[in-house]
Amino acid sequence: MKTTRLKAVLLTFASFFIVFALTACGSTDSSSRTGTGGKETSPATSASAAPTHLNVALFWLGTNLDPAVEWNGWTLTRAAIGETLVQFDENMQLVPKIAESWEQVDDTTWKFQIRDGVTFHNGNKVTADAVKKSIERALELNERGLSTLPIESMKAEGQDLTIQTTEPYASLLGNIAEPLFVIVDTSADTSRFESQPVATGPFMVTSYTPDQEIQVKKYDGYWDGAPETDTITFKYIKDDSTRALALQSGEIDVASNVGRSSLSLFEDKGQYAIDEIPSLRTQFVWFNTTHKLLANVNVRRAISYGIDREMYAGTLIGGQAAKGPFTSALPFGYDKLKGYDYEPEQAKQLLDEAGFKDTDGDGIREKDGQKLTLQMILNSAYESDATVAAAMQSQLKEIGVNLELASYEDLTDHQRSGNYDLALTSINTGITGDPQYILDFYFKTGAEWNVGGYSNPKLDEIIDRLHSEFDVEKRYELAAEAQQIILDDAAYMFITYTPINIISKNTVQGATMYPIDFYLLDRNIKVEQQ
Structure with a gap:
C-alpha cells in the first residue's frame, strides 16, 4: 500500500x-505518463504490424x-x-x-x-x-x-x-x-x-x-x-x-x-500485475434524517457507536477505518477530528436515554409500541458493501437495533426519492483535490446530493466561507470545522476508506x-x- x-x-x-x-x-x-508529445508512428502501429x-x-x-x-x-x-x-x-x-x-x-x-x-x-x-x-x-x-x-x-x-x-x-x-x-x-x-x-x-x-x-x-x-x-x-x-x-x-x-x-x-x-493504492473513496452510510426514528440525533449517534470500523477495514475489506468524509491521505483536518469508535455500551446508553427499551425480551428495542427496525439499502454488485452490511446487521442487533438489508442494482432513485432509512454506498471525496466540492454537493442544506435531508445553518455558513477563502491553511481549518459539525450531528456514518486496484495481464x-x-x-x- x-x-x-x-x-x-x-x-x-x-x-x-x-x-x-x-x-x-x-x-x-515528455517523460510523464501523459505522453511524449511526439507524433511519430511507433513500430507497433506500422503497416507491417498486426492490429x-x-x-x-x-x-x-x-x-x-x-x-x-x-x-x-x-x-x-x-x-x-x-x-x-x-x-x-x-x-x-x-x-x-x-x-x-x-x-x-x-x-x-x-x-x-x-x-x-x-x-x-x-x-x-x-x-x-x-x-x-x-x-x-x-x-x-x-x-x-x-x-x-x-x-x-x-x-x-x-x-x-x-x-x-x-x-x-x-x-x-x-x-x-x-x-x-x-x-x-x-x-x-x-x-x-x-x-x-x-x-x-x-x-x-x-x-x-x-x-x-x-x-x-x-x-x-x-x-x-x-x-x-x-x-x-x-x-x-x-x-x-x-x-x-x-x-x-x-x-x-x-x-x-x-x-x-x-x-x-x-x-x-x-x-498478472496488480496496482493497488489507497483511494480517495469513502464508504459511508446516509441517514434519512426525515425518518421518524432517525430524526433523533441520539439514535444516529448510537448506531454510529455500534459498529466496528477497525474490524471492517482490518479484517473484512481492507483499507482504513474512516473518521470523517475525507480520507487521512487528504490534508483536510483528519487528525483534528473526533469521530466514533466502537463503543457498544455507549450506544446502549444513548438508546436508553432516547427512550428505546427492550420490554418484550426479543432483543429489539421499542418505543411507544414501535420497534427500532430500520432498512438499509445497498448496491448488490459491490462485494465490499455487502460484506460490511452483513457485519453491521449483526453488530447493531447486539445493541437492540434490527437492521434489514435490501439490495438493488442502482440506488439512485431510492435515494433521490427519500425511499430509504439508511443507504450504504461510497463516493470519491477527493475528486478536486480540495474539500469544497464535496461539502457543497453532499452536506449543504438543499444540495443536489444531500438526499438525507440534513441541514445545519452553521455548517452552511462555513461552506460559503470556503468559496472566497484562498489561503490554503485557512481552507483546511474551515474544512475541519465543517467535518466536526457533521460528525457531532451524526448526519452521516463514515465506515472505511477503501483501497482501489487495477489488475492487468x-x-x-x-x-x-x-x-x-x-x-x-x-x-x-x-x-x-x-
Missing part, C-alpha cells in the same frame, strides 16, 4: 494549489456517452475518449491538458491558454471559442453545472479563454477538471453525443451498446501522439466477482476494482491506478502481440 507516498504528494498539492493557480503552467513533461486490441472491464457505465448529462463524463475520461482543460495526474498534481497554461488574474478572473494543435475527433481545431461553447453546453444541460463552476461570463479570443466567476471561487481549477467539463465539439451533431461524442482524447468511439460496451479506436490526430493500441472494447461488468472471473478466464485484459476476496487469484506475477503495459478513479487509461496503454 502506498499511503505514505499518497499523503506526501497530496500535501505537496496543498501548497501547490494556490501558487500554481497564480502562475502560468508549462507544457506536459492490437485490448479488452477492458468497466465497473460503472453512465446512462449514455454525453459528458454534459448526469455523470457520464466519468465514462469518457476512464475510457480515454474525452479530456478537460486540466486534470490531476497519478500524484494528485494538476497538469495541463487542453489548456497548456493558465493564470489567476484576480479573485474572480481566470485566463486559460488553449493548446495549439489540438483537434476534435472530426478534425476540427479546438479553439478558445470551441471550449467556451462546450463549457456553456455543460452548464446549460447539467443541474450541477453552475454549482460546480459559478461562471458570470466567458470571453474567447483566439486561443485565450477568460472566465469571470460570480464570486471569488478558490476551487475553480480543481472543479474545472471534473469530467462534466469534458471538451466536445458543439458544432457537430450534438444529438448523436449519447452514442458518439466528438471529443479530443486519444481514443474515439466507433460503437456503443447501452449498458453493455463501448468500442473505440485510436485517434491518429491526437495532439500528444497517437496511441500504440489500435482498438479497445470496454465491457460493462458491474459485479466485482464477475469482473474477476472474466479476467481469470481471459475474456478481458484489464479490470479495476476487483474485490479483495478475488485478489489471491492474480498473485502470480508471471501472469502481464502482456499489458501502462495500466496504473489513479487515486481519483474517474481516470483509468491514457494514450500509453498498450498490449504486446502474442
